[in-house]
Amino acid sequence: QVQLVESGGGMVQAGDSLRLSCVASGRTFSPYVGGWFRQAPGKEREFVASISWTGSSTNYADSVKGRFTISRDNAKNTVYLQMNAMKPEDTAVYYCAAVNWATGVTSTSSRYDYWGQGTQVTVSS
Numbered sequence: 001q002v003q004l005v006e007s008g009g010g011m012v013q014a015g016d017s018l019r020l021s022c023v024a025s026g027r028t029f030s031p032y033v034g035g036w037f038r039q040a041p042g043k044e045r046e047f048v049a050s051i052s053w054t055g056s057s058t059n060y061a062d063s064v065k066g067r068f069t070i071s072r073d074n075a076k077n078t079v080y081l082q083m084n085a086m087k088p089e090d091t092a093v094y095y096c097a098a099v100n101w102a103t104g105v106t107s108t109s110s111r112y113d114y115w116g117q118g119t120q121v122t123v124s125s
Contacts (some may be wrong), residue, residue: 014087019080024114033053034079037095039092040093061107068083090121094121095116098112
């Protein structure tokens with residue numbers, strides 16, 4: 001089984017930056033696509049960003065384009081989400097996810113096989 005553990009969440013003010021990390025362990029499979037999703041209170045889980053195994057292909061939700069950057073370090077089995085110019089509407093629980101590389105940088109949550117437990121991000125105005 002593959003375990004994904006997120007870290008880096010916290011409380012920041014609007015305009016601040018935060019970097020989330022997602023470490024994969026256990027029976028890690030490679031190569032894999034890494035993804036980030038978020039869920040705000042009372043809302044459905046939504047796609048944030050995804051990255052291919054090599055990092056050459058990325059996909060972003062329109063709401064975060066130009067502000068968030070997804071990256072990865074395969075030597076460390078880690079996928080990152082750098083969040084800049086944060087807004088109160090970015091407040092949510094952020095989840096990382098993984099799926100076999102052949103799936104591509106999909107934004108569809110149901111296509112991901114493995115999920116982390118989530119980390120809370122709160123942005124105050």
